[in-house]
Amino acid sequence: MNIRIGVACAALAGALAGCAQQPVQTSAPDLLTLDTHVDIPLDYMREPRYDVGGDSALKVDLGKMERGGLDGAFFIIYVGQGPLTEAGYADAVAQAERKYSAIALMLEKYPDRIRLATTPTQIRENQAHGLLSAMIGIENPYSLGHDLSRLDTAHARGARYVGLTHVGNNAVCSSANPDTEAGEPAHNSAQDPGMSEFGRALVARANALGMMVDVSHASDKCVLDAIAASRAPVFASHSSARGLVDVPRNLPDDLLRAIADDGGVVQAVAYYEFVKHDPARQAAEKALQQEIAREAGAGEFDWDVHGELPALAAGMARIEREHPLATLQEYVDHIDYMVELVGIDHVGIASDFDGGGEVTGWMDASESPNVTAELRKRGYSDSDIARLWGGNLLRVWQAAGDAADAGPGAP
Template sequence: MSARATIAVLTTLLASACAMHHARDGRPLALDTHVDIPFAYMAEPRFDAGGDTPLKVDLGKMERGGLDAAFLVVFVEQGPLDAQGYAHAVAQAERKYAAIDRLLQRYPGRIRLARTPQDIRANRAHGRLSAAIGVENAYSLGHDLARLDAAWARGARYLGLVHVGNNDLCSSSLPDAERHETNERGITDFGRAVVARANALGMMVDVSHASDACVRDVLAISAAPIIASHSSARALVDHARNLPDDLLRAIAARGGVIQAVAYREFVKRDPAREAAEKALQKAVAVQAGDAEYDSEKHDYLPAYVEGMRRIDAQFPLATLDMYLDHVQHIARVAGIDHVGIASDFDGGGGVDGWLDASQTRNVTEGLRRRGYDEDAIGMIWSGNLLRVWQAAIDAGAKHQEAGR
């Protein structure tokens, strides 16, 4: 290797190391593990993330707020566990993969796909944003293990096993009472096969939305550390979607990470607000001529937006400090190495002080006010998640080596 080539390699390595948790200006590398996208993402001008949009996360908001990377989520709502339901779920997932592809193709100078932690750091070092891909609800696999490999090929790097309502992998933290479901079933044989295949690929397994029984089963069988991509602390807000202290400790003991989520109901219980929101959703749906509320269709209608402004005035949102209470609790219980950040923006997330990606720096300042030093803030914002991501990749490589 020539002297010039050697210097170039050393320069690249140094830049990557400096960008690991902090930018050259000292700002931490900020990574949000859960950002939803609508089905019309990048297909309609109003949802072109390169422009000024009603979305809580678009490229301009990320750039202004200092949000370097986001896992864009391929979410599919739970439906029937039959051939027709599976086919519909697979088709819906494809729409979201295609939407992310359009984003990356349209704005390659501003945002690139990240398939590895190294990609996140390299994009940051070159002044670009990163889009990583997460799957929420493995129902979109259509009960076909081969589709997990297809998701990996499309760039998916974490797999959320379940959503609201039990599926063919495991029981949900919020089972469907009308279908007489319970949250006690845990993981299924298909779920075990999916976890094993995710481990072999190097894909992170995500237990947010899973029942406590399912989380315990996954901890027992996963060959790699796991994540909870968007879950807060049940000790502070007694909601089934939050994790109890014993599971916080158990995830940490296996090397995993819990990404505290800034979702209003998981940060602050307010039954009166929840009732008002449900009433608004029903009224807007009726006004639009629909039998039931559909967030994809109704959340951006003027009547809904104005109604939410009235609700916010009457029933104040959870605050950034309330959210940071959850971050701090998880850090105390699980350890500073096992907590991260998630917004659930464009999926119901947002607290007063962090209402969209443009306010991302407020989270950093809030952590500083609580006494966290710059190294700890870097770990919370990205370092912990990137470590677990790399551990999943390493476990996959070990599995592949053993199979040769």
């Protein structure tokens, strides 16, 4: 979601520390734990506070991963949706390049702690050698600049999944959150376009490269179009259950079943607004942002300009007291719901850390053992937990590679 939300909330860590549980040590040190969605800021690794080798301002850095036993994460090449123009695409490509180079800088600076993983086998090898794994995912192919050849370039740089859209429609498909104020058709309306021909070409190229196709953020129609277009199972990198919290970004029961029937996996996301319906908190946050913008003499709130003001931190602390975050228990309710609906083999785990993801009890990567402990408390076996934390994702990733090896038209 929004990296600036995560960074702003990180400033409250001291004030909110009492709200979070201490990590619980698990009895399965060989458990492979993977997070499929971790955002990074534009200044990742370039500003000292974003240098992940030390005690950074981020929810996911190497120390927090090591303390929490998080073996690997997909670091995200995210670019917000902008105009479908030559200038818009050029800016998106430049932003993406800054993030690719930042991930490369991390890998160059800390090779004794974290290595790139571009296959499921490499993740296992890194774990065996006591190393963390960095994977790369693309959120919003707007960053490809409407040029399919850039997907090949992204693959060569290590990207192993491509999300189809973000907030607002793009040239690939319609979004679960279209920009209706700009005239885009409402989600699930008769005019919702779903996937474009360019989108189908993108999916075909991802299949040929062995990249996973990510349907999080896509409209319901686009999800179905993606399943139909892809030769490999699709997955949702960070989406929870609409049956529990009715927001467009969560997946309804029919799409959860469709993804499972296709052999895919849905990574339940710990983004608080998707875990717990709390319109009062949303209204309070919006009012706070408007107040800060007004006091700053700005026409509207801008995270880049106002995101780290002391007034925002103080206001968010007040909101947290009055409207507490969703809890880890409420998050695991979404896992329970999806497992009961589609089976243990089609559900996984994602944080959306540093993009707004956080629930009380799982506030950063160091608290990842709490997720395992809560799953075990609810009766999940070690085998079940291994599937949820990474096994199911690796199966889908392997299936994407197998489909690429088989080639078009293979049974």
